[in-house]
Amino acid sequence: xxxxxxxxxxxxxxxxxxxxxxxxxxxxxxxxxxxxxxxxxxxxxxxxxxxxxxxxxxxxxxxxxxxxxxxxxxxxxxxxxxxxxxxxxxxxxxxxxxxxxxxxxxxxxxxxxxxxxxxxxxxxxxxxxxxxxxxxxxxxxxxxxxxxxxxxxxxxxxxxxxxxxxxxxxxxxxxxxxxxxxxxxxxxxxxxxxxxxxxxxxxxxxxxxxxxxxxxxxxxxxx
Amino acid sequence: xxxxxxxxxxxxxxxxxxxxxxxxxxxxxxxxxxxxxxxxxxxxxxxxxxxxxxxxxxxxxxxxxxxxxxxxxxxxxxxxxxxxxxxxxxxxxxxxxxxxxxxxxxxxxxxxxxxxxxxxxxxxxxxxxxxxxxxxxxxxxxxxxxxxxxxxxxxxxxxxxxxxxxxxxxxxxxxxxxxxxxxxxxxxxxxxxxxxxxxxxxxxxxxxxxxxxxxxxxxxxxxxxxxxxxxxxxxxxxxxxxxxxxxxxxxxxxxxxxxxxxxxxxxxxxxxxxxxxxxxxxxxxxxxxxxxxxxxxxxxxxxxxxxxxxxxxxxxxxxxxxxxxxxxxxxxxxxxxxxxxxxxxxxxxxxxxxxxxxxxxxxxxxxxxxxxxxxxxxxxxxxxxxxxxxxxxxxxxxxxxxxxxxxxxxxxxxxxxxxxxxxxxxxxxxxxxxxx
Amino acid sequence: xxxxxxxxxxxxxxxxxxxxxxxxxxxxxxxxxxxxxxxxxxxxxxxxxxxxxxxxxxxxxxxxxxxxxxxxxxxxxxxxxxxxxxxxxxxxxxxxxxxxxxxxxxxxxxxxxxxxxxxxxxxxxxxxxxxxxxxxxxxxxxxxxxxxxxxxxxxxxxxxxxxxxxxxxxxxxxxxxxxxxxxxxxxxxxxxxxxxxxxxxxxxxxxxxxxxxxxxxxxxxxxxxxxxxxxxxxxxxxxxxxxxxxxxxxxxxxxxxx
Numbered sequence: 001x002x003x004x005x006x007x008x009x010x011x012x013x014x015x016x017x018x019x020x021x022x023x024x025x026x027x028x029x030x031x032x033x034x035x036x037x038x039x040x041x042x043x044x045x046x047x048x049x050x051x052x053x054x055x056x057x058x059x060x061x062x063x064x065x066x067x068x069x070x071x072x073x074x075x076x077x078x079x080x081x082x083x084x085x086x087x088x089x090x091x092x093x094x095x096x097x098x099x100x101x102x103x104x105x106x107x108x109x110x111x112x113x114x115x116x117x118x119x120x121x122x123x124x125x126x127x128x129x130x131x132x133x134x135x136x137x138x139x140x141x142x143x144x145x146x147x148x149x150x151x152x153x154x155x156x157x158x159x160x161x162x163x164x165x166x167x168x169x170x171x172x173x174x175x176x177x178x179x180x181x182x183x184x185x186x187x188x189x190x191x192x193x194x195x196x197x198x199x200x201x202x203x204x205x206x207x208x209x210x211x212x213x214x215x216x217x218x219x220x221x222x223x
Numbered sequence: 224x225x226x227x228x229x230x231x232x233x234x235x236x237x238x239x240x241x242x243x244x245x246x247x248x249x250x251x252x253x254x255x256x257x258x259x260x261x262x263x264x265x266x267x268x269x270x271x272x273x274x275x276x277x278x279x280x281x282x283x284x285x286x287x288x289x290x291x292x293x294x295x296x297x298x299x300x301x302x303x304x305x306x307x308x309x310x311x312x313x314x315x316x317x318x319x320x321x322x323x324x325x326x327x328x329x330x331x332x333x334x335x336x337x338x339x340x341x342x343x344x345x346x347x348x349x350x351x352x353x354x355x356x357x358x359x360x361x362x363x364x365x366x367x368x369x370x371x372x373x374x375x376x377x378x379x380x381x382x383x384x385x386x387x388x389x390x391x392x393x394x395x396x397x398x399x400x401x402x403x404x405x406x407x408x409x410x411x412x413x414x415x416x417x418x419x420x421x422x423x424x425x426x427x428x429x430x431x432x433x434x435x436x437x438x439x440x441x442x443x444x445x446x447x448x449x450x451x452x453x454x455x456x457x458x459x460x461x462x463x464x465x466x467x468x469x470x471x472x473x474x475x476x477x478x479x480x481x482x483x484x485x486x487x488x489x490x491x492x493x494x495x496x497x498x499x500x501x502x503x504x505x506x507x508x509x510x511x512x513x514x515x516x517x518x519x520x521x522x523x524x525x526x527x528x529x530x531x532x533x534x535x536x537x538x539x540x541x542x543x544x545x546x547x548x549x550x551x552x553x554x555x556x557x558x559x560x561x562x563x564x565x566x567x568x569x570x571x572x573x574x575x576x577x578x579x580x581x582x583x584x585x586x587x588x589x590x591x592x593x594x595x596x597x598x599x600x601x602x603x604x605x606x607x608x609x610x611x612x613x614x615x616x617x618x619x620x621x622x623x624x625x626x627x628x629x630x631x632x633x634x635x636x637x638x639x640x641x642x643x644x645x646x647x648x649x650x651x652x653x654x655x656x657x658x659x
Numbered sequence: 660x661x662x663x664x665x666x667x668x669x670x671x672x673x674x675x676x677x678x679x680x681x682x683x684x685x686x687x688x689x690x691x692x693x694x695x696x697x698x699x700x701x702x703x704x705x706x707x708x709x710x711x712x713x714x715x716x717x718x719x720x721x722x723x724x725x726x727x728x729x730x731x732x733x734x735x736x737x738x739x740x741x742x743x744x745x746x747x748x749x750x751x752x753x754x755x756x757x758x759x760x761x762x763x764x765x766x767x768x769x770x771x772x773x774x775x776x777x778x779x780x781x782x783x784x785x786x787x788x789x790x791x792x793x794x795x796x797x798x799x800x801x802x803x804x805x806x807x808x809x810x811x812x813x814x815x816x817x818x819x820x821x822x823x824x825x826x827x828x829x830x831x832x833x834x835x836x837x838x839x840x841x842x843x844x845x846x847x848x849x850x851x852x853x854x855x856x857x858x859x860x861x862x863x864x865x866x867x868x869x870x871x872x873x874x875x876x877x878x879x880x881x882x883x884x885x886x887x888x889x890x891x892x893x894x895x896x897x898x899x900x901x902x903x904x905x906x907x908x909x910x911x912x913x914x915x916x917x
Contacts, residue, residue, distance in 0.1 A: 003404055003430055003446065003448040003449070003450055003453045004430070004448055004449050005430060005431075005432045005433075005436035005446055005447060005448055006436065006447045006448060006449060007433065007435060007436050007447075008449075009449065086412065089242065089412060089417070089418075089421065090412055090421070090431075092421035092422060092424070092425050092431075093421055093424035093425035093429070093430070093431050096425065097241055097364075097422065097425055100241075100242065101240045101241050101242070104239070104240055104241065104242045105240055108239065108240075145449070187449060297756070300756075307756055308760070311756055311757050311759070311760040312760055312761070316757075318717060318718070318755075318757045318762075318888060318892065319716065319717050319892070320717060321717040321718075321755065321757075322717055323717065438680065438682070438726065439682065439724075439726070440710060440726045441710045441712055442712045442714070442724070469897070469899050470682065470683075470684040470724075470897045470898070470899065471684070471716075474809075474891075474894075474897060481682035481684075481898075481899040482682050482684060482724045482726070485684070485712060485714055485722075485724045488714055488715075488716075489712070489714065
């Protein structure tokens with residue numbers, strides 16, 4: 001492994017968490033835009049409660065605009081996208097300008113959706129660019145330990161969203177497996193107690209298991 | 224050329240895609256802006272460039288000799304070529320660097336020399352930047368993107384390739400490296416030139432680090448890396464002298480590396496550029512650069528300064544007093560000074576006041592003739608207009624000075640302005656060195 | 660001739676909470692010169708610091724640099740030893756030219772220039788500086804706590820109150836206006852209490868100590884640590900650490916004639 005300042009590990013990890021937060025949450029919200037057409041909006045209060053974020057939105061319509069696009073809201077997806085790019089910018093020489101350019105494009109696409117009558121089109125491009133970013137970093141970063149730090153972040157973010165939103169729960173075991181595999185190959189020091197929980201809990205999960213898994217995943221690394 | 228101009232929007236899109244930005248602080252908040260690019264290149268012919276190369280190399284060698292001399296024997300002062308007070312009152316002079324010899328005796332590894340081209344076809348040096356000259360990354364990436372957007376242009380025009388800047392930089396660092404890795408030391412993401420720091424690190428294969436990543440122990444500089452503490456042999460710092468080491472310089476600095484100077488004085492790390500270089504690129508010292516060239520090298524200066532007067536000398540004082548209305552007057556004092564004043568913009572009263580100030584403290588001022596420099600074409604919407612532009616040439620010194628065959632050409636947006644600074648809304652151009 | 664001095668200098672820094680990665684730079688080491696020969700000296704650090712380095716800065720001062728990685732709540736450095744002071748052994752040397760020019764904390768302003776204009780000049784630099792020293796002593800009232808380590812000569816002059824550092828800065832500014840090379844000195848005079856600062860002025864190859872705070876020459880009863888253009892060039896201790904702690908400093912020194 002090449003020399004990389006230790007502080008970059010935390011940036012790589014958060015880069016993984018933020019890109020996955022943007023891509024996965026947008027995928028999750030995809031249906032919501034569709035449901036809005038028929039006038040049956042899902043409840044954004046439940047969503048915010050599950051993610052433990054504030055819910056100042058007066059309607060789902062407002063939520064879909066502000067939570068997604070408002071860069072001045074520190075809990076918004078737009079802020080997550082800015083943080084994704086910000087971490088990427090501080091990793092330019094590690095991940096490469098070519099890889100970084102996809103993050104720049106993803107944010108630009110998101111920006112272009114502000115006030116759009118068909119916001120899912122630019123958001124689709126955002127997701128596309130993040131997918132391209134995933135492919136590109138996997139390809140460009142020779143060092144498996146560096147790649148796996150990003151992937152650990154992404155896995156944790158996924159587990160967090162799945163478990164909090166009760167979404168795609170059938171994928172949780174696979175994702176836990178991936179996280180454990182990546183953790184072993186990331187040269188990061190993981191919390192032993194959390195590892196134990198992740199290694200030992202198996203399906204079917206009851207509610208208390210889910211809480212334990214969530215806590216274990218989110219606290220696995222202190223970065 | 225039409226082909227390239229037709230791709231203006233695509234080129235700017237590409238620049239945005241690669242995050243070619245600079246940051247500015249306005250009313251306390253930090254904003255990033257795209258650095259506007261104009262596709263009209265500045266073109267310099269092969270023969271003209273050869274002249275420039277020789278002149279720039281000569282100048283940088285003399286400036287390096289000057290720095291060594293000032294921090295050691297001070298022969299140029301003893302021989303009364305440069306008056307002592309211009310050295311010791313210069314804000315860039317660091318007494319803390321007295322007697323220190325940097326690795327290979329090299330002070331200015333990366334020099335940015337600002338020039339303008341006069342209407343008479345002569346190049347004039349306006350300023351030397353020997354501390355942290357920035358800007359090479361912009362034409363470097365712009366060239367790569369222009370080639371992508373308009374390959375035909377570069378088939379028609381034979382232009383010297385400028386894309387080896389990363390290699391040149393790497394070689395410059397390797398040459399003085401005292402054993403260990405190469406590091407580019409950035410004050411952090413919220414620095415105006417952060418893009419450049421990160422991009423150059425990528426291009427030169429150096430590690431980009433912030434103060435928290437670096438520490439000194441037992442007179443050696445280390446980087447905390449995933450492989451443990453790794454020794455640093457060359458530090459290309461993008462942090463200014465006063466903030467470099469809070470134990471030896473400004474104590475309040477939070478972006479410095481404590482005891483870096485201890486490692487440096489022990490000869491265990493090369494600092495690029497060397498601390499204390501500010502004494503050589505000082506506005507007052509500028510006047511003496513042609514004399515330095517004759518003094519140290521026994522040669523005639525190849526490149527000229529803009530005609531400059533020092534009111535400190537009686538004959539120059541008399542000239543400045545009688546011609547103040549047509550001169551540019553610069554206050555060389557660092558803080559709370561008058562800045563740069565165009566005599567022609569002043570009312571009679573203001574002019575008299577300025578003359579009084581000069582009479583009271585002649586050493587504080589320099590005066591220059593307004594150089595009538597050539598305008599360059601700039602695209603504005605569909606039209607092409609003429610604007611003032613300068614050129615920052617980059618000279619990298621390892622074994623000997625090498626002039627990078629390109630440079631940063633900055634232009635002013637405002638038709639009446641001579642100010643080409645990026646923070647004032649100006650933009651940049653690529654600089655082509657033609658093969659013939 | 661001359662006299663032998665036993666010296667003891669002890670500083671304790673207490674942190675309100677543990678600090679780590681503590682880099683320090685100490686200049687509280689006795690200067691070695693023909694007129695100040697050090698027979699014994701011992702510097703001890705607490706917590707013990709495995710690796711320290713000794714160097715010399717551009718002003719010729721000896722320093723000790725080091726790093727304490729682990730957490731600690733107290734940092735203490737203690738210097739003990741014996742030296743011999745004899746001013747008849749001084750050797751002539753050139754004054755570095757920067758001692759003639761204003762430094763960061765001794766920039767003159769109009770107020771100091773006006774004060775300077777009221778002072779007579781004697782026929783030798785030393786005599787002139789002695790007179791300046793007496794006038795600075797008259798101008799100031801010694802009161803601690805109103806100025807700090809970054810107070811400039813001008814700020815202190817305006818206040819008219821200060822501590823030894825402020826007296827010295829104003830004296831240096833005046834000497835340099837009179838084109839007399841002058842420098843800041845830190846060290847320990849005979850007695851007990853805290854460390855002290857005085858000035859040295861250069862005449863005909865030799866440096867002469869002047870203590871404007873006490874209005875007397877700084878002679879063989881002064882043990883010299885370090886010199887600089889002003890305080891900011893040669894603080895006795897500087898440090899940087901991680902951990903947002905406040906620090907309280909306790910200093911004790913004692914110098915006795917053997």
